[in-house]
Amino acid sequence: MVDRLLRRAATDGKRPKVLVLRHLQHLSPDELLSLEGVIRQLDGTGTRCVCTVTLPVPRASRAAFAAVSGRLRRDGLVHHVNLRPLSPRRLGAMITAEMEARAEPALVDWLWRLTRGWPAAARAVLRTARDQGHVRVVDRHAHLVSSGSYACPSAIGELVLPVRETEGRAWEVAKAVAVLGPLGEAVPRLTAKALPVTEQEARALLARLAEAGVLRYRRSDSVWEYRLPLAGAAVGASLGPYERRSMARIAVSALWRGTARCADSSYLPEQLATAGRLVDPDRARTELLAAAERLAHHNGDAYDDHRAVRWLRAAADQTTDPVERPRLLLEHAKICLAQGRPEEGLHSLRLVLRAHRAPLRPDQLLDVCFAHLAALYRAGELTTLEKIAADGTLQHPGSAGPLERAVTRGCALLLLGRWREVRDLLGAVRRDDESGLLEWKAEFLVATAELWLGITDGTDRSRATLPARHRAGEATAAEVHSRVGELLTLGEIRRAEQLLADTGRTPGQLGLPSRMLIALHRGRPREAMDLARRSAVTGVHTCDAVQSAMYHHAAVQLVCGGRLTRAGELLALARARQPMLPHLLDSAQALRDLVHGEVERARSLLRAAVCRAEADGVVAGTDLLWLRVADVAMRVGRSEVLKECLEKVEGVARRLGTERAEMTRLVLHAAVHDDQGAARAARRLAQQRQQPLEESSVLAHLIRYGMGDPAMLRETYAMLGELDALMPRFWLRSLMREHGVAVPGRQATAEENERLLAVLVSEGLTNKEIAKILRTSEKSVEGRLSRLFSRTGRGSRVELAMAMLTGRLHL
Structure with a gap:
């Protein structure tokens, strides 16, 4: 057919043509000689021929291919272009151009491992990964959402075409290698066991696939692998469920008997998780738990690797112990929640409530219920949460009494941000609970709700006893992280870090939003923004108090860097997730509006935010809101508004007792009363807190309110330079010129x-x-x-x- 097509093109001289011939490596020696003859006939015509050859050329036609190619090159009838794969750096540039977003390193590494830098394969995977939600863009950075997931591109057929075109048994061998390949020298024997072929036939078929350029045998570690990993993943994805489990069983049996070896420590647990109950469940459970613990120990105190979490869930499915199974399912769910994968956690929790609640003690069952509510919230199932908040009944009701239902309702109300209702509901629970079983849970919920309403007694007592209770095993890591997150939301970085130290925890063990706030306030803006983006691309569909603070500070950081459109996009994303503290986002949005010169829009937005916060009784975070109101007032020349702002912030500082609220009070007091002593106190407190961005903001406000001196202008300007705050430095240069202060450099x-x-x-x-x-x-x-x-x-x-x-x- 190729011969007829070329001869027809050679004789048709009406108009120039370009013929594209692909995969010439499949031609036989005779066909190659025929191709050479026709190409010589095309010389002098208007027809050009573009051919593609994928190496290696099969041994049977290798000599003929070299001879034909050599003669054509000698006579100037062929021009060779070697297309090499992209390096990881160039692959990152390609991703950036395709996504119009900077490629994060994890995405580049994942795509390079899968495609080895071949552009067509990389584009196909990237396009499908984006469509399937495996790659998301936040702040114009493209992130890989789940490295444990594989996106099968719609154009995958071309990648596996050389495999599918082989006769049936070779295709079956190719599928076996997709699972058994890492077992190296044992692959031919195990393939023969998996398929109706002899070991000798399996070796011959493997050699044929290697000749076709599909497979290669890596002698350094005795591994059969696909030349293009993506093709191997695609072939593996074509396996049916039982087919995949059967292959996994063969691999596990060989490793357990010692008749096969694998250098990859994650290979066995992966196959155990796939094989399920086709292998010994007790041994599988033991090895899966051990592998998960080793990986968790390697990564830190949490199961950061998705593989380890998958192995933990597989171990839960393997166990028949009625007590251990719900415990493992609950542990799996909590880790999923910590990793931002609420749907997976919700699946495990629903299984516990539906089929494994009988062996649980009342306090354990309540833990499961709380985790279930948290999973519903983070998965965005707010309608279900509203129903539970109405009557305290879960989807799988049991023998819960009125007190248990009340506490369950309280937890749901807390997650929905209805804090006054939490306080009113659970006050009665504490009075009626004679056993004391529910008292501490109710107190925890009430204390948290009251904190956002400006009542700190409960959380102060909880934090004071937390280190001792944690050492005694009475307080969980989740409680520690919750209290730390509250402090960070209120701007109490020093107290949060002290609580971590007192309980033996580290910032790395916190959730991404808390880690972001610590990094930002310790003068590491790049790290902070990376953590914010990583948090934003997780599967969490809602925005709790700590996340509200994270989005606020991230947006302010973007505005300060001149990234105004990005800031708006980030705030829109946060609002779509129904933030618990929406006034924090309004404060950041108002700053963006001010930069755009939209003063009236900023004023209206802030007034609406103030009214909503006061109507809901919310106090937490309103110190920042009132400071922004004061900024707008100064912009429009209404200095009398500063007195109202001062009165409001005085109330916030009195009720919350936080350093940030006190610092804000001092700044406004200095402005309203022309009090240099208050200005010095505000500056001193800012220096003690050792938060560069905050300190520069305090100095800038004092200068703007006429409470600064030239030395402060230079100091603030230098500090903002270290933070790469382009917009504030631009504004400050105007102030410096107004005050006769030379701008350096x-x-x-x-x-x-x-x-x-x-x-x-x-x-x-x-x-x-x-x-x-x-x-x-x-x-x-x-x-x-x-x-x-x-x-x-x-x-x-x-x-x-x-x-x-x-x-x-x-x-």
Whole structure:
């Protein structure tokens, strides 16, 4: 057919043609000679032929291929182009161009391991992974959501075509290698056992697949592998459920008997998890738990690796012990919740409540109920949570009495942010609970609800006794993390870190939002933003108090860096998740509006946020809200509003007793009463807290309120430079000129102004919007942009934005 097609093209001289012939490695020697003859006939015609060859060429036609190719090259009739795979660095650039978002290292590593850098395969996987939700973009960074999941691209047929085109037995062998390949020297024997072939036939079929370029035998560690890992994954995905389990059983049996070996320590537990009850369940359970614990120990105190969590769930499925199984399912669910995979945790918890609640003690059952409610909340099943909040009945009701139902209702109400109802409901529970079994759980819920309402007695008592109770085994890690998260939300970084130290915990054991707040306030903005993005791409569909604080600070950080569009997108994402503390997001949004020059919109937004918080009785976080109200008032020349802001913040500081609220009170008191002593006290407290971003903010506010001096201007300017806060430094330069303070480094200032302009352009802002932000004219912006394009060699906004995104433009 190829011969006829080429001859027809050679004789048809009406118009130029381009013929594309793919996979020439499949041609026989005779067909290659025929191809050579026709190509020579095409010489001098308008027809061109583009051919693709995938190495290695089969041994039977290798000599003929080399001879034909050599003669054609000698006569100038063929031009060879070697297409090499992309390096990991270039693969990252490709991902960035495809996704229009910077590729995070974990995504690049995953895609490179799967495709070895071949562009077509990488694009196919990336496209499908994005469509299936395995890759998500937050803050213009592309993240891999779950490295344990495999996205099977729609164009996978081409990748496995060389395998499927072989006769039936070779295809069956290829499927066996997808599972048994890591067992190396034992593969032929085990393949013969899995399929109706002899070991000799299996060896011959493996050799044929290697000749076809599908497989290769890695002698260094005796492993059969696919040349393109993606093809191996696709072939493995084509296995039916029983087929896959049967292969896994063969692998497990060989490893247990010692007739096969594997250097990969995760291979056996993976096959145990797949084989299920086709292998000895007791031994499988023991080995799965041991493997999960080893991996958890290697990664830290938590099961950070998704494989370990999968093995834990498999161990729970293997055990027949009526006591151990619900315990393992509960542990699995809690780890899933900590990792941001609430749907998986919810599945395990529902199984406990449906089929394994009988052996649980009342306190254990209540733990399961609480975890179930948390999973419902994080999975976004708020309608179900509302129903439970109405009557305290779970989907799988048991013999729970009125007190248990009341506590269950209280937990649901707490998760829904209905804190006044929690306090009213559970006060009666504490009075009626004669056994004391539910008292501490009710107290925990009430204390948490009251904290956000500005009543701190309960949480103060809890935190005071927490270290001793934790050492005695009476307080769980979850309680510690909850109390630490509350402190971080309120800005009490030092107290949070002290509580961690007193309970023997580390920041790395906290959830991503808490870790983000610590990193940000300790002057590590890059790390903080990375943690915020990682938290945002998890499977959590809601936004609790700590996450509300995380999104607020992340958005403020983006605004300070000039990333205004990104800040808006992040805030929209957070609002879609129904935040517990929405006024924190409103505060950040108001700052963004102020930067855009939308003062009236910011004022209206803040007033609505204040009214909503007061109507709900919420006090936590309103110190930041009132400080932003004061900023807007100063912007429009209404200094009398500062007195109201001071009165409100005084109430917040009195009720919460936090350093941040007190610091805010001192700043506003200094502004309202022209009190230099309060200004010095605010500055002193900011220095003691050792939080660079916060300290620079305090200094900037004091300067803006006329309570600063030239030394403070220089100090704040330098501090903001270390944080790469482009917008605040731009504003501060205006203040410095107004106060006659020299801005250090003329060349550095010009370069920073240029970088800020490039950032604003990359955010997709128009010249008019940029002019409004920079407080200049559109004509000035046009001139500066022309100079920027000329200096950087970028011909358009799109090119400039992509160069900024990929890091190729250094300003």
